[in-house]
Every structure is written in structure tokens, then in C-alpha cells.
Amino acid sequence: MANSIREQILQALSAAMASAAGAAGATFIRSPTAPLTREQTPALLLLPELDAVQKRSNLVTDRQLTVTLVAVARQAGRSGTAPELEADALLVAAHTALLASAPLLALVLGITEADTDWDIKTFEVTSAYLPARYTITYRTACADIATQG
Amino acid sequence: MSFASLQARVSAAAIKQLGTPATIDGRAQTVLFDDAYAAAQYAGVSLDASHPAIWCISAINPGLKAGTDVTVNAVDYIVRSAEPDGLGITGLTRLVLEQLNATEAA
Numbered sequence: 144m145a146n147s148i149r150e151q152i153l154q155a156l157s158a159a160m161a162s163a164a165g166a167a168g169a170t171f172i173r174s175p176t177a178p179l180t181r182e183q184t185p186a187l188l189l190l191p192e193l194d195a196v197q198k199r200s201n202l203v204t205d206r207q208l209t210v211t212l213v214a215v216a217r218q219a220g221r222s223g224t225a226p227e228l229e230a231d232a233l234l235v236a237a238h239t240a241l242l243a244s245a246p247l248l249a250l251v252l253g254i255t256e257a258d259t260d261w262d263i264k265t266f267e268v269t270s271a272y273l274p275a276r277y278t279i280t281y282r283t284a285c286a287d288i289a290t291q292g
Numbered sequence: 293m294s295f296a297s298l299q300a301r302v303s304a305a306a307i308k309q310l311g312t313p314a315t316i317d318g319r320a321q322t323v324l325f326d327d328a329y330a331a332a333q334y335a336g337v338s339l340d341a342s343h344p345a346i347w348c349i350s351a352i353n354p355g356l357k358a359g360t361d362v363t364v365n366a367v368d369y370i371v372r373s374a375e376p377d378g379l380g381i382t383g384l385t386r387l388v389l390e391q392l393n394a395t396e397a398a
Binding site for chain 1: 327330331332334335336337338339340341342343344372389390391
């Protein structure tokens with residue numbers, strides 16, 4: 144049984160992000176279900192959000208998949224790299240990898256950056272959480288979401 | 293003896309019996325140390341974290357402020373905020389801590 148094009152996109156995206164995270168010394172996690180441990184940060188997260196139909200003809204359906212890539216970093220104490228800077232550098236690497244991934248680009252019609260947010264909190268250390276949202280447009284056959292249109 | 297004085301003595305005795313050795317701005321003393329788990333909640337994701345804080349006797353720690361060095365259980369922290377009880381009843385000041393990393397502590 145084949146996976147949907149949506150899942151194939153997410154898998155290609157995961158592979159690209161895992162590579163980018165690994166090169167940056169970070170952990171990649173798709174849809175984390177448990178709190179991130181201290182050892183798992185810095186981390187790059189993939190959070191699929193929504194897959195919406197944009198346009199439909201008799202044969203093909205245009206869809207828009209919204210995903211959020213999140214860079215998470217922590218920093219302790221008075222000196223060293225601020226966590227928002229480390230998370231930002233991780234997002235730069237993720238963005239570059241996203242738009243350079245041949246397996247991913249072969250599955251999609253386009254990738255558009257939507258917005259980025261910042262959230263910084265201090266607990267025992269300061270952590271930065273930078274989510275960047277992307278919309279990925281792709282096309283499937285109307286009758287089979289596992290077949291590209 | 294006023295109620296406030298009595299309460300301050302009770303606080304000091306409780307800290308002495310139940311507390312943890314610590315150093316605040318170079319002064320060795322006993323404090324109440326709390327490092328309870330507190331997940332840092334972000335949109336859709338949380339991080340393992342804790343809220344380290346100590347309660348110390350205000351009278352022997354005058355002028356505490358953010359940035360003061362604290363060591364508890366061989367872990368180095370800096371004070372993020374100093375929160376005296378303000379009423380003079382407990383005679384305690386709560387210090388919210390942030391952990392220093394290993395290279396800074398060294």
C-alpha cells in the first residue's frame with residue numbers, strides 16, 4: 144500500500160531536516176509527543192499542521208500543506224551564544240535545506256514561507272523557540288492521493 | 293518578643309534543620325532549595341525544565357540583586373530576581389535562580 148503524496152512530502156522533508164539538523168549538531172524530531180529533554184536540544188522540529196484542498200478539476204486536485212519548522216535552543220548563564228541566535232542559525236540551515244531538497248522539490252509545485260515567530264522563556268536556563276511556517280503546494284490525482292497529478 | 297521576631301526565629305530554625313548548604317555571594321549558609329520540574333510550554337511543544345529557587349534569611353544577605361552568584365549542591369547559579377517577603381514576617385528572601393553552564397562555572 145502506497146503512502147499519500149502528503150506523507151511522501153513529509154518524509155522527504157523529514158530527511159532534509161534531519162540532515163540539516165545533524166550538520167548543525169542538533170536533534171531532529173517530527174511531531175514530538177513528549178517534552179524535549181535537555182540532551183535533545185538544540186533541536187529542529189517538524190510539526191505538520193494542515194492539508195487543505197485549494198482547487199479541484201475532474202482529474203487533479205491542488206492542495207496546500209502547511210507545516211511548521213521549529214528551532215529550539217537553550218542557553219545557560221551570562222555569556223555564550225544567546226539561544227535565539229543559535230535557534231535562528233538553525234532555521235537558516237533548515238530553510239536552505241528545505242529549498243534545496245531535490246526529492247522534496249520533485250513532489251511539490253511550490254514552497255512558500257509564511258511567517259516566523261519568537262518565544263523566549265527562562266526557567267533554569269533560557270530557551271528560545273522559533274517556529275517558521277511554510278505552505279507547500281502540491282497536486283494529486285483526484286481519485287488517488289498517492290499519485291501525483 | 294513580637295510576632296514578626298518570633299516568626300523570623302522559626303524560619304531561621306526551620307532553614308537550619310531542613311535546609312541545604314549553599315553559598316550566596318561568597319557567604320556560606322543554609323537555605324531552602326526548590327528545583328521542582330516545570331515543563332516549559334510552547335505552542336504545541338514542551339521542554340523539560342525546572343524552576344530553581346532558594347529561600348534564604350534576609351538579615352544575613354543584605355542587598356541581594358539579580359546577577360549575584362549562588363552555589364547549591366555544587367551547581368553554580370546566578371540570581372534572576374530577588375524577592376523579599378516585603379512584610380518582614382518570614383524574614384526570608386526568595387531568590388529565583390538561573391543555572392550557569394559548566395564552562396562559565398569553571
